[in-house]
Amino acid sequence: MNIMNRITLKGLKKNKTRTIVTIIGVILSTAMITAVTSFASSLQHFLINYTTYGIGNWHIRIKTRTIDEYQDIIEDNQIKKYSVVKDGGYAPLVGSKNEYKPYLYIMELDNKAFDTLPIHITQGRLPKNSKEVLLSEHILYNGGVEFKLGQEISLEVGARYSDGYKLDQQNSFHHIDTGETEEFIASGTRSFTVVGFFERFPTEIENFAAPGYSILTCLDDSSLTSLEDSDLYIYINFKNPRKAFNYIDNYQDHDYHIDSINYDILQLEGSSDISGFNAVIYGLSGIIMTIIIIGSVALIYNSFSISVSERRKQFGLLSSVGATRKQLMNSVFFESLFIAVIGIPLGICSGILGIGITLHQLRDNFIIMLGERIPVELTLNVSVPSVIAAVIFSLITILISAYIPARRTKKISAIDAVRQTADIKLTYKKVKTSKLTRKIFGIEGDLALKNLKRNKKRYRSTVFSLFISVLLFITASSFSMYLTDSVENVYDKYNYDFRYAVSGTTDISEEYLVAYENIRNLDGIYDSSIIKKIYGTAYLKKEQLEAFYYSDMIENGSINDGDDIPLHVDIYKVDHETFINYIEKLGLKKDKFQNTEEITAIAIDRQHYYDDKEERFKNTKLLKVKPDTHITIDLNNDDGDTISTSIVLGAYADTVPIGIPEYSYDYSITLLIDEDILKDFDWFHMFYMFFSAKKPFDVEHQIVKILNDAGLDSGNLYNIAEDVEYERNIILIIKVFAYGFIILMSLISVTNVFNTITTNINLRRREFAMLKSVGITGKGFNKMLNYECIFYGLKALIYGIPTSIFITYLIYLSIDEGVETSFYMPAHSILISILSIFLVVFISMMYSMKKIRKENILDALKNENL
Template sequence: MNIVNKVTLKWLIMNKTRTIVTIIGVILSAAMITAVTTLISSAQNYAIKFTIAEEGDWHAVAYDVSSKGIEAISKRDDIKDAAVVKNSGYALLKGSINEYKPYLYIMELDDKAFKTLPVHLTEGRLPENEKEILISDHISGNGGVQYKIGDTLTLDVGDRVMGDGIVLGQKNTYAVSEDGEVLEKLVVKETRTFTVVGVCKRLSYRLENYFAPGYTILTKLNPQELTDDDDLDIYFKAKNPRKIYDIADSLQDIGENGLDYNSELLRFMGVSNIDNFNTVLLRLGAILIVLIMVGSIALIYNSFSISVSERKKQFGLLSCAGATSRQIKHSVFFEALAIAVIGIPLGVMSGILGIGVTLYFVGDLFASMITTNIPVSLRLSVSPLSIVVAALVALITILISAYIPARRAARVSAMDAIRQTTEIKLTGKQVKTSRLTRKIFKIEGDLGMKNMKRNRRRYRSTVISLFISVVLFVSVSAFSMYLRDSVMNVYENQKYDLLYSIDSKSLKDSTISAFNDILSLDSVKEGALVRYTYCDVKVQKEQVQGAWYEEKVSQGHISEGQDALVHVDLYSVDHDTFTDYVRELGLEESLFENPASPAGILVDKQHFFDQNMQKYRNTSIFDEHKPETLSLSVGYGDSDGKGNRRRTDIAIAAVADKAPFGIQDYAYKDTVLIIIDTGAEKSLFADIEPEWNGYMCFSSDKPFKAEEDMKKILSDAGLSSTDIYNVAEMLQDNRNLITILSVFSYGFIILISLITIANVFNTISTNVNLRRREFAMLKSVGMTDRSFRRMMNFECIFYGLKALIYGLPVSIFLTYLIYQSVNEGVDMAFYLPTQGILISIACVFLVVFSSMIYSMRKIGRENILDALKNENL
């Protein structure tokens, strides 16, 4: 080690406080970068495992493929694995209590299919031949039919066929007319005998959706018995997942019912065919990395800049002793590397530890996202690439931070460095202050202003540190806010936890009685009895948004000047729910009590994924002048009187931006909601009875207990208990995802805050330390402690206000850029992170005053004569 580097190390040891603060900054920077890379690695690894457990380990599927097509796909060089599934048909499930699911559906899987598809055993084993079957626990839980391992089943297997000869599959619901007449029949093709050898969890929604008419049972496929008439599906994986869409395009004609993708798995693997999705991720990721690096560079740059300022005289002496400019520059880089050697490993370990602890506490939330009890758990995944990337980015950040100070140190001549003439260059005009400053802030304010003008470099470094702190904090708050809100916007988050479908052609007394009994349960917090029907209304061009109307014209739905057709989802809710809703909106109940003029509440909000724009949109149809009355067209046929279609007028008493409990706050494209009291139905539909659908829904802190209580009440009332949907279970993934995003968002804000606080503290404390001689001189000529505090308070306020004047507009601009990035994928309104802005304003002054008080107390104990001997300006 040469003498210059030895001097550098000695300097770092002598200035322990600044060195420690700089190392802490490097640790925080490396920790945050490591946390991001490790979190991405862990989350991606978990998401892939989770999706494989839920949907299966395949990239694409071709439906209804011939045996020759199966062979052609399996032999392709770009296909890694291919699994074959044969759809063998249906058999009646004797004793099923679910009238809409009366069948068993037989699927035959080859060896690879059992590994590829999400088959999860709960007891027993997998079938080993075509005479053994694996049954689903859904058969007993939903169908009420009990089978056990060892049972023998003899089944008449065939196809579901409609009267016109159309063959139905699992994606076709059980065909029953409105009068309860069965419109399909089972055409038996063969009789098969099976032995039950195992029980598994219900298959995924993709394989057996909620409205499928058959409970899936699995057996072993015998490849030797395949024929060209068999209904075969092939699930395959590409060797290079990024080429799966090209491979699928080349196979478009191989399956009669098309192809589908395991979109979630491909998306988590970094493969997506939705351009806007990738654009949003790339833009938000770029903004996140820039925010981290800017905060880190600002902190570390200020540390090296201050270090170079302190070492100017030392550099001059080294130059006189023969050190070259290159050696001086290398001295600064050596200082950076010495700090990096300590800070980066500690930072990387801290980042891994921090994410490990965080994932430990949120692991239960991740695990609970899998509602089928599939054993996939969240684990810390530390890939070598994530560590290397974090260390390299941290090292590059440190070297960038040290580059400018190193160049500046190398350019100063030896004599200027020894005399320190480059530190302060000014004229009387440059330090001149206004009379207003002295009049308002007295001599203390005047002295503070002169000091800032005299030490412009230090003054600017302090303001820049505060400026960056404000920008980072507000921007990160905006980033977290928009990310969390965009997820909440995309994913449905129902207000209720349990839903029960009812036969609502006419509300039976038993249904109303059961509803009231359920509502009185201790496990139920709130409930609503809802009926809905579909209507249409024609509106004039002047009543609707111009953009919406022009879109309908451009799509060819109407001609210019014609009335536009708007769909209406008309909801009738029970009286108590409607009354609570009216009160919540601050409306008078008397507006809805006139039977001669039935009135409703309009909700004009649409939320949907626009296939053309490839983004989620939030729109409205009517302009600011909302309609006072709408003429609804109800029933079937045309609106001119043919068929049973009739018109009825409804008054719009109010327009709201939210719906009552039990109803979503938005409708789909080209649709509005109208909410009425159940008591208004008779006067509104005096001439015609609409085709009603209905449900009752409830919120609960204990949805699973409430579900069991509901089943008992419904059974006692003579009602079916198979139509209960545990919405809380289905939506738990979305709710947990939002919670997890909030946890990581606030964690990210805390880390950024620590970096900015360390930055400001380092800058202010060092600047105050460099002014010891100045403070000692002021005290020696009679400045009192009270005047001294007033001068420092003025400087603190000035620093804070100057930083906010520059920082807030830049923060708002960056917030708008973040909004534009999110708006590429989700249609959202622009809004500011008001809470983050207020917190940043308060924190700026808090951190400045705290840093100043700490520094002043530290030098307050110093002897005036010793301070006057200090040669640092």
């Protein structure tokens, strides 16, 4: 080791405070990068595991009927792994209480398919051969047919046909009510031993309208030699998920076809065919990484800038005894590498440890939030590439941060460096303050402002740290708010858990009303409603509708310019109790909507849809009609009769009672009317009962029992929570991680500010001692520091808030690429940042001063920061 390196090490050892502070800056910076990347990696890993649990671990599903096509598919070198499910045919389910689901559907799985599909056993075990079978528990809860573990069953197996066309699980049962018919043609019998039961498959595997309950058995490999007109489903995982949609586009011309695409898994693994989605992801990632980089550079640069600035006297002394500029620069680089060797590993470990502890603490909360039905744990997943990137980035930042101030230092003459006149070059004009300052703030405020002006570099470094803190907190809040809102906007919202549909009747019979009351009185049910629905058409003038809708209708050829515009209307007849409660929540007058002389409705005019042209989700309104306007609507019944009626649009609302869609789809509006006003109107030939439950899966069996005891068809009960559970939990997870991201950025911001201020205060010990030596009182000294805090905070907010607003606008533009939304500011976050910035500055200042307040004046005056 040469003499310069030994001197550098001695200098680091002698001034431990400065060395430790610099290392802390490196640790914080590296920890911030590592924590954020590990945070994102863990979220992605969790969402993939969660989605895999719910939907299965596959990318696409291909349907074929020939062995040659099967061989052609599996031999493609783009495929990482595949699994096979063979259509084993249908078997009539004797005694099924669901008239739209009268079959068992046999699925023959190879060994890999049992791992690929989301099979969650509730009782028993997996089948080991083609003579054993695993039954869906949905057969009992929805079909009302009970099988026992170990029971021997014999099934008449065959296929479904309609007009000579073979039907599959994608074709719903052709009930006589639908106007279509089908026939079951038996081809033989099969015997099985029931070895277990499993949870119903998700709609991606068995959709809601599927006519057969899934039952699983093992695939006999010999059956693949000749499919004999049986469907074969191949579940595929790609080596590179990002190229999945290229594969999909290239295989559209084949005889076999891609039956299903697991969009959720593909998007989580970085593949999407939606350019708007890609633009949102890349835009947000770029903005957030830029913020993180700025924050980390600020941390490291501030630490080294202060360190090198305080070593200038040492550089001057070394230069005076013959040290060359090259040697001085090498000394700085050696110091930076020495600090990097200590700070970077500790930073990576700190970032991983901090996120690991955070995720571990959140683990139990996630289990509670998601429910015990989903045993997917929230675990730490460290991205190795991101850690390597953090090391390289931190090292480059350290070298640059050390080089810039060192390069400035080497230009200073040795005598100026020894005298330390480079940092502080005072003139009367530079430290001059206005008389108004002294009049408002007194001598202490005037002195505080002069202190800031006399060493602008130190002042700027502190303000910059505060500025970065404001920027990080507000933009993190904006990012989290826009991300959460966009995710909620994309998914369909359902304000109920159970829907029970009854068709072909005008009046609700007594048995239905009794069952409704019994269900709503269950302990787990907290909201309910009875809804009837009818469709109608209103004809409005051009000036009564938004211009875009009028233009679209002309462009589509639906109308000619100047014609009245037809508008689809969904009219919901809401039970009286639910409607009255709804009016009260909206704060509207009851009498207005209870007038039997004219029908007065509450209008919902909120359009939410995916625009194929713009490739993003849009939120719009159609009507320009003011409240209390009469519109005429043509209503149609099932017999083709039409009646025109006048309805008053009494009010507009953005919220809806249980059972009503929050958005109007396909260019339509929704009208809500009290059932008591339409008692004599009997064109409603279908009604629905809706229920919301605290724990839908726990109360479902009780609801089915009530319906069965009342002699009602429980097959018409639809547990919507089963299908939307994934979307609801994804939104919940995003919210938790969004708030976690805000907390993480806040902690980093506070630490950055605390580190910068305590360092600067520690380096001003001689300055404070001089002020005390000339007679400043303790009270006056505290007032001076308080004013400094105010000046620091105000300057940081003046720069920080406008910059944060600009970056928030960039975040809004990125989100708007995929989901139409309006620009808004995180007002609460701005207010919190204003209050917090002063609080953190005052606390940091008081903490630092507490350590040096009792220090001897002479000892402080003799202090040298070498």
